[in-house]
Amino acid sequence: MRNLFALLSGLLFGAGLLLSGLADPAKVLAFLDISGVVNGHWDPSLMLVMGGALGVYLPVFLLWVKPRMARNQGPVLDSQYHLPSKTRIDGPLIVGAALFGLGWGMLGICPGPAVVNLASLDPMALAFMATMVLGAYLGRLISRMIARRLPGPVEA
């Protein structure tokens, strides 16, 4: 049952990415390239994507999930919420976010659209996915190296 809802969520998420234009790298670049503001080519529509998504997620979290967590109630189909436990704004977070921003700003493809666009079975989409996974693996290795050097509890 949980897997069925995961499938449904993935399906809706992908539909949202396709509909919003986030799956189209050209549209993403037209948003990120703010030099377009001057010459009139800037595409602001992706702001509405994030706004729309947060417009649903934020109230759901604040009005439903947070009160339930406070009462020690879990989600509908599980005994507890699985939320990230890290809270510190640390070096790896900032460096990682910057590297991701650089890669994203180069082509306009982030992980969600990378998966959705695999449906085209295009060799370049497959190459992007494979290389992205390789990058993620390297990131795991680096994170482990950092974890070994630093004292204190570090989650996997």
Add this chain to the structure above:
Amino acid sequence: MFSSLAIALCGGLLIGLAASLLLVVNGRIAGISGIISGALWRRGTDLFGWQFYFLAGLLLSGLLLAEPLKAWLAIEPVVLSERGIAAPTLLLSALLVGLGCSLGNGCTSGHGICGIGRLSPRSIAATLVFMLVGVIAAVLLN
């Protein structure tokens, strides 16, 4: 212009709905990079965890919606080979995206939607950084 803004808003609402569903029903964060990592390197007993089903749903959306979106809204399926992208650029971008999300524990969906949606300072910081660097990269490289 108006219709494209309205369609983008609908897409955003749908993404928010999908992420909310996963949180409310399964108690999970809809961060795509984390879900991919979880599917590949999860230390669990069952071979196909929920992450596989979520990713299958994402993939399925691309397969099922290509034709209707083209017919109804003139949204063409994205074929990267037709965009004239140089192979080294593609590979470098993909490597940076994978590495960055892994080091930074999240991408646009995990930090930008689910993280900000929980008012997590860590995710707000990550989103500000990747948006800023993304804008700089897009401006300089285009």
